[in-house]
Amino acid sequence: MKLSLRCWLPLLALPFLVHAAELKIDVGHGATIYTTAALLQRPDVRTITVPNDVAFHRTMQYRAVPLAALLDRLDSRDHLQFVASDGFAAEMPAALVLDRRGGEAWLAIEDPAAPWPGLSQHRGSAGPFYIVWTQPRGVPVNPEQWPYQLAAIHRLDDVAARFPAILPDPSQPAGSAVQLGFTVFQRTCFACHTLNGEGDAKLGPDLNLPHNPTEYLRTDLLRAFIRDPQSLHRWPQAKMQGFDTQALSDADLDAVLAYLRHMAQRKAAH
Structure with a gap:
């Protein structure tokens, strides 16, 4: 039995939808929209290894960009919020990223040609963007500071304000x-x-x-x-x-x- 065009369209569109994923970053100088494709073509993209990954609970490899490279003119006294598509909103001092007090932060980018495995316990996918950390330096990075399904990063006043x-x-x-x-x-x-x-x-x-x-x-x-x-x-x-x-x-x-x-x-x- 032949599949109708209507049946095939969702399958044909899937790679396009992954490529069309967008991350919005606004650190106070106007918002910048980054697409999956553009991020994967950056000269500073690297393959990194993350032992004991928080989301997957095992060693993972990612194509990733140093997060600090995407935060233009950010000051270590600033405050950041990371918003996920599922409603998760992590609060983080910019110093943790810029000063590398807890290690080096990376924006992991899900490559449509090599999608990440699904998360356990009905949590869906970690993609298309995920903040991961390498080289811990003595200051613990909390599991809530590994936001996945990331949709936006904002510079905001701190939580108390x-x-x-x-x-x-x-x-x-x-x-x-x-x-x-x-x-x-x-x-x-x-x-x-x-x-x-x-x-x-x-x-x-x-x-x-x-x-x-x-x-x-x-x-x-x-x-x-x-x-x-x-x-x-x-x-x-x-x-x-x-x-x-x-x-x-x-x-x-x-x-x-x-x-x-x-x-x-x-x-x-x-």
């Missing part, structure tokens, strides 16, 4: 568990969740409205859920990944819980 409703009470001293928890929250939870209705992520529920998880989960269950979400709800399609002790130390987890308990008393008006 943009979203005042997520700030702890100013009476909390610097170095307190609540203030430390706020810092950890920004680099972990805030990439997927909003709090008090504020934030750019669209992947997970709000963590304070109408209820804070510390209000309806025992501390031991909440800790277990953050370590392994499937330990609380067996849900094969769930997108939340657990945080092991390398990604989130016990001390940092304690601090996040202290921040969430604190914010449960600082709910924004409904």
